[in-house]
Amino acid sequence: MSRFLGILTCLMISASVFGQIEVCSDCQFKTVPSAIESASPHDTVLVHKGIYPIHNMVITKPITLRGLNRPVLDGEDKGYIVKILSDSVSFTGFDIRRVGISHTEDYAAIYSFRADYLEISDNHLEDVFFGIRLEKSSNVVVKDNIVKGRFSREFDSGNGIHLWHCKNARVEGNDLSGLRDGIYFEFVDDSYVIANRSHHNTRYGLHYMFSNDDDYLDNYFYNNGAGVAVMFSKNIKMINNRFSHNWGTSSYGLLLKEIYDAEIKMNLFEKNTVAISVDGSSRIYYRNNDFIQNGWAIRVTGGCYVNQFTSNNFISNSFDVSYNSKLNDNLFQGNFWSSYSGYDIDRDGWGDIPYRPVKLFSYVVNRTPETIVLLRSFFIDIINFSERVTPVFTPDNLMDDQPSMKKIKW
Amino acid sequence: MVAIQEISKKYRKLEVLKDISLEFNEPGIIGILGPNGSGKTTLLKTILGMVLPDNGTIRVNGIDISKDYNYRNEIAYLPQIATFPENLSVKELLAIIRDLRAVDSKYMELVSLFGLEQFLSEKLGNLSGGTRQKVNVVLSFMCKSEILILDEPTVGLDPVSTVKLKELIKSHRDMGKLILLTTHIMGIVDELADEIVYLLEGRMVYRGFVTDLKLSTQQDSLERAIVNEIHGKDVVDLQI
Amino acid sequence: MKFTEKMWLIFKYSFKDMIRAKWIIVYLLFYLLLGFILLFLNNDLSSSVITIMNIIIILTPLIGTLFGVMFYYNSREFTELLIAQPIRRSRIFMGQYLGVSLSLSLSLVIGLGLPFLIFGLANSAEIFNFIMLIFIGMALTFSFTGLSMWISLRNSNRIKGFGYSVLLWLFFAVIYDGIFLSLLLIFENYPIDQFSLLMSMLNPIDLSRILVLIKLDISALMGYTGAVFQTFFGSNWGIVISGIMLLLWMTTPAYMMVRSSKRRDF
Amino acid sequence: MKNWLLILIVLAACEVKPVEINYGMDQCHYCSMTIVDQSHSAQYVTDKGKPFKFDAIECMFRDLRNLEIEPVMMLVSTVDEPGKLTEVSDAYFVISEKIPSPMGANLTAFTDSTEAAVYTGQIPVFKWQTMSNYLK
Numbered sequence A: 001m002s003r004f005l006g007i008l009t010c011l012m013i014s015a016s017v018f019g020q021i022e023v024c025s026d027c028q029f030k031t032v033p034s035a036i037e038s039a040s041p042h043d044t045v046l047v048h049k050g051i052y053p054i055h056n057m058v059i060t061k062p063i064t065l066r067g068l069n070r071p072v073l074d075g076e077d078k079g080y081i082v083k084i085l086s087d088s089v090s091f092t093g094f095d096i097r098r099v100g101i102s103h104t105e106d107y108a109a110i111y112s113f114r115a116d117y118l119e120i121s122d123n124h125l126e127d128v129f130f131g132i133r134l135e136k137s138s139n140v141v142v143k144d145n146i147v148k149g150r151f152s153r154e155f156d157s158g159n160g161i162h163l164w165h166c167k168n169a170r171v172e173g174n175d176l177s178g179l180r181d182g183i184y185f186e187f188v189d190d191s192y193v194i195a196n197r198s199h200h201n202t203r204y205g206l207h208y209m210f211s212n213d214d215d216y217l218d219n220y221f222y223n224n225g226a227g228v229a230v231m232f233s234k235n236i237k238m239i240n241n242r243f244s245h246n247w248g249t250s251s252y253g254l255l256l257k258e259i260y261d262a263e264i265k266m267n268l269f270e271k272n273t274v275a276i277s278v279d280g281s282s283r284i285y286y287r288n289n290d291f292i293q294n295g296w297a298i299r300v301t302g303g304c305y306v307n308q309f310t311s312n313n314f315i316s317n318s319f320d321v322s323y324n325s326k327l328n329d330n331l332f333q334g335n336f337w338s339s340y341s342g343y344d345i346d347r348d349g350w351g352d353i354p355y356r357p358v359k360l361f362s363y364v365v366n367r368t369p370e371t372i373v374l375l376r377s378f379f380i381d382i383i384n385f386s387e388r389v390t391p392v393f394t395p396d397n398l399m400d401d402q403p404s405m406k407k408i409k410w
Numbered sequence B: 001m002v003a004i005q006e007i008s009k010k011y012r013k014l015e016v017l018k019d020i021s022l023e024f025n026e027p028g029i030i031g032i033l034g035p036n037g038s039g040k041t042t043l044l045k046t047i048l049g050m051v052l053p054d055n056g057t058i059r060v061n062g063i064d065i066s067k068d069y070n071y072r073n074e075i076a077y078l079p080q081i082a083t084f085p086e087n088l089s090v091k092e093l094l095a096i097i098r099d100l101r102a103v104d105s106k107y108m109e110l111v112s113l114f115g116l117e118q119f120l121s122e123k124l125g126n127l128s129g130g131t132r133q134k135v136n137v138v139l140s141f142m143c144k145s146e147i148l149i150l151d152e153p154t155v156g157l158d159p160v161s162t163v164k165l166k167e168l169i170k171s172h173r174d175m176g177k178l179i180l181l182t183t184h185i186m187g188i189v190d191e192l193a194d195e196i197v198y199l200l201e202g203r204m205v206y207r208g209f210v211t212d213l214k215l216s217t218q219q220d221s222l223e224r225a226i227v228n229e230i231h232g233k234d235v236v237d238l239q240i
Numbered sequence C: 001m002k003f004t005e006k007m008w009l010i011f012k013y014s015f016k017d018m019i020r021a022k023w024i025i026v027y028l029l030f031y032l033l034l035g036f037i038l039l040f041l042n043n044d045l046s047s048s049v050i051t052i053m054n055i056i057i058i059l060t061p062l063i064g065t066l067f068g069v070m071f072y073y074n075s076r077e078f079t080e081l082l083i084a085q086p087i088r089r090s091r092i093f094m095g096q097y098l099g100v101s102l103s104l105s106l107s108l109v110i111g112l113g114l115p116f117l118i119f120g121l122a123n124s125a126e127i128f129n130f131i132m133l134i135f136i137g138m139a140l141t142f143s144f145t146g147l148s149m150w151i152s153l154r155n156s157n158r159i160k161g162f163g164y165s166v167l168l169w170l171f172f173a174v175i176y177d178g179i180f181l182s183l184l185l186i187f188e189n190y191p192i193d194q195f196s197l198l199m200s201m202l203n204p205i206d207l208s209r210i211l212v213l214i215k216l217d218i219s220a221l222m223g224y225t226g227a228v229f230q231t232f233f234g235s236n237w238g239i240v241i242s243g244i245m246l247l248l249w250m251t252t253p254a255y256m257m258v259r260s261s262k263r264r265d266f
Numbered sequence D: 001m002k003n004w005l006l007i008l009i010v011l012a013a014c015e016v017k018p019v020e021i022n023y024g025m026d027q028c029h030y031c032s033m034t035i036v037d038q039s040h041s042a043q044y045v046t047d048k049g050k051p052f053k054f055d056a057i058e059c060m061f062r063d064l065r066n067l068e069i070e071p072v073m074m075l076v077s078t079v080d081e082p083g084k085l086t087e088v089s090d091a092y093f094v095i096s097e098k099i100p101s102p103m104g105a106n107l108t109a110f111t112d113s114t115e116a117a118v119y120t121g122q123i124p125v126f127k128w129q130t131m132s133n134y135l136k
Helices: A002-017 A032-038 A360-367 A369-374 A378-389 B040-048 B069-074 B090-100 B107-113 B129-141 B159-174 B186-192 B210-217 B222-231 C002-019 C022-042 C045-074 C076-083 C089-118 C127-154 C158-186 C193-201 C204-215 C219-225 C228-234 C236-262 D002-014 D057-065 D113-120 D128-134
Strands: A020-023 A044-047 A051-053 A057-059 A064-067 A072-074 A082-084 A090-092 A095-097 A108-113 A119-121 A124-126 A130-135 A141-143 A146-148 A161-167 A170-172 A175-177 A181-189 A192-194 A197-199 A204-209 A212-217 A220-222 A226-231 A234-239 A242-244 A252-257 A260-265 A268-270 A274-279 A282-287 A290-292 A296-301 A308-310 A313-315 A319-323 A331-333 B002-011 B014-024 B028-033 B055-060 B075-078 B147-151 B178-182 B195-200 B203-209 D042-045 D051-054 D073-077 D085-087 D092-095 D107-110
Touching (some): A032 A044, A032 A057, A175 A181, A181 A197, A181 A212, A197 A204, A220 A226, A226 A234, A242 A252, A296 A360, A319 A360, A360 A369, A360 C158, A369 C158, A369 C193, A369 C204, A378 C045, A378 C158, B014 B055, B028 B040, B028 B159, B040 B055, B040 B075, B040 B178, B069 B075, B075 B129, B090 B129, B090 C002, B107 B129, B107 B159, B129 B147, B147 B159, B159 B186, B186 B222, B195 B210, B203 B210, B210 B222, C022 C089, C045 C089, C045 C158, C076 C089, C089 C127, C089 C236, C127 C204, C158 C193, C193 C204, C228 C236, D042 D057, D051 D057, D057 D107, D092 D128, D107 D113
Parallel strands (some): A020 A044, A044 A064, A051 A072, A072 A095, A090 A119, A108 A130, A119 A141, A124 A146, A130 A161, A146 A175, A170 A192, A175 A197, A192 A212, A212 A234, A226 A252, A234 A260, A252 A274, A260 A282, A268 A290, A290 A313, B028 B195, B075 B147, B147 B178
Antiparallel strands (some): B195 B203, D042 D051, D073 D085, D092 D107
16 A cells, blocks of 8 residues: 555656646647657656547656646547556546457557556546556556446457556556456456446456456446456455446356455345356355345355355345255355244344255256246245255255344444 | 927937937927936927037027027027026026017016015025026016927926916917926926927937827826826836 | 127126125235235335235136136036027127136236235336236236136036146146256256247246246346347247237137037037 | 157257357356457357357367367357357467467467468467367
8 A cells, every 4th residue: 555655656756856748739749749759757748638639659758648627639449549668657637539449459548568657547538449458567556547438249348447467556446337347357466456336347347367466345346247257366355345236147246266265255246146156266255245136146166165154144135055066165154144034042143943045946057057947936936945844955064054143234 | 480300419428319300380388208318408408509419400490500599589498407696686687688688578577476576686696496496487488589498497486486387388378489398297297288299218209299198098197198108119117 | 799799798797796706805805915915014016026926826827727617617507598598609608708807807906906006006116017917917817717617618527627627727837847847957968948938938827927037137047048038038029929928828728618618518 | 749849859959050149148158257259259069959158269178178078069259250150170270469368378269371370470370179289
């Protein structure tokens, strides 16, 4: 945290100490590239209101580019708009439009390569293919930007904030919509994603691939194809996020695929087809999460070991837990289950009989997805009931032997 | 009026009517007689179009009944069992029949004849069996039709009503109607019938005028006359 | 137009006879009670719609079946009297069938509609789902009343008619889905989504259930298998086809009943 | 009725053909990701006619390793003809960071071998049969 503040302060100081060049229709510099050309390192280029057609503008020196009253950089669908190839560049206050589209080249509004200590903030990006794409750039801050894609399911949607091989990144307070993935991290370590809103994206609100030791907190993901996917990653902390309305076929709030040692705490999952879909993920700690009105709260496929589900609230989900194997190496304890029908005679706050969160039908659906067509049919109610009385197919040790009688507060 | 030509009817393997041909061209009262299961009711029901014969044709007033259901305007029917929709009143029941077909405008006289005025608003489910039978009688006699088919008309009626019914039947004959009736009570046949048709195991074994029958067998009692007549045809076990 | 007049007459009396019966009032009261209790308990219209759906798709066919059989056998003698009247048989049976199924439908509409109206349905977004639920309840009532009257017509033995009708209900309500599930599990390695679509069309109860679910929020679950159901039932084409199927399920039993009434002896 | 149903099942089962991929809707059979990339998706169809869809060629490749019976049809989308499915035997494959693929293998298919060569320069262009030499 303090490191980031340090960078910010540095950048601010640099703006005041070094020279300042202005760009406008009446200024000495009429175009942004010409101003950058004549700027010395650590100068500030102030761009006044106006429309500037720009594409493939390359920045090769550390400077501060600042828009006053939101000048517009128009890419005219011709490819990249800004390419940052230098450390310590600050880029703030611009409106950016019309990035080019290609099958083989991932054009972005703002692109960086091997450029550390960047600050990209307060920009409004519209009709982008990729929004902000940073490669092999570390100690970067991407803050308070608005990125809007083309709201299309087709190939012409890219990712909003796309980081590849980066470290110590901080993505904060951005609003991302109409993209493929709102935020995409591939090989990104030791980074934070904080308080972003990611919504109406085709694929994911936030997507981690091969990334380790990252945290994401206080984000809001809604109406995405799926909320968040965390794949092939380690040590990810997911705290206090909200996953809403990821409704749709094969949609989920959170997808965990081959991840280890994660913490999932105090998140709210509401109205998702599947709140958390877990595949081959181990040593995950789920605590104090709310699962409300989802199709599935937790859907487990593949081998998942030593996971702990404690003190969560499972309220009005069609299926609380679905499981594909008989083997259970996971702990469910002290959760609140709204469909628990047991009693608490000794009044200690915990139900006296264990709760079995896996219904036979969810087991069947997991095996043969097509059987979902029988959802809520009378026959299914009957076999669910008989399975609950005498478990045959569902893992008989998969149960919460200390279900809470009341909704858990924290 | 009614012409039955070679009709036969089988229920699965059971032959209930075998090759029966009958014609009724004059008004009068015809008693259809025979033991239980001889096919009396089935025969009447074929005329009413309720039972569809396997072979043969039935014409009413020259019209083939399998072609047009409107001929039933000319036939009134008093069924054996009187069961009616439980939750309807007598008045509503009368209205149903009145709306279905041509009805004598003076049908309320019939209602009072059988003392049914007090029950007009009563639900049919609350009526006794006898009262229901009276309603049944009213329903059939209120119809404006040339032909009356009465299946065991006196069953369940008290003696006073039976007498009234008999008078009613006679008056309808005098109006020039053809009345076909089945009964097990010989007294009624004796008293009312002009002609009898005798069925046995689905075949018509006898048809003739009551007076002729009595003459030919030299018997005063109709019952005996019939037994004699059928005896002549080698039938030993006769139940009427 | 005289024939429709006569059918109307038969309908009127059957309807009157039905709505004055004790059992139909019990049926109405049951729905009233159910509606009030459900809404009182959770005050949430949308989850009430799901609970009511679960009840409706099982109960309306059963009630339709029972009342159809009961009405047929109880009014058999009177029906015979009617058959001897100058009226076409089809009009009698259609009239009676409409009388029974519409009076049952009326109980459904009033019994569930009243509590929902009182609890503010008119202003709720659920109104469309609710109307659809009622419509489906009616469709099932018509379908199963027709089926049971048809079976009764073909069986003069009251016990047999009753038995077969209830068995048919049991078949569609439970057994069919058991067979369905087994088939899906047996053929799980085959592309079975088209097949399951077909299977769900061939059972009015399954069809109704899916039609309701697809309109509710949990429809997304149905898309779990790769969207076949959602794309089918979500498209106009699918709605039309399933609507036609449901209509066929409503009308075919009545048609079959009328058809076999023409050839039957009374 | 029963016969008819059986026939239908059999008919449906006999028909081995690929199905359309609903981009943005369908889920990868292997990694559960939503399929969006029209130039990297893949699909195979089993002998029983059941199709499985993948968001990346590497996902299909990895899934095939768990499969006991080789599928009847294997198809991939190519970068030069996105959205169209090509038989794997007709496609040319390239592993290049220049074209990232959805699951990180940077594996891309081409319909045209010269097109593939243009992109790769010194990197080898290979066929499906030798895939396992390049992709672990």
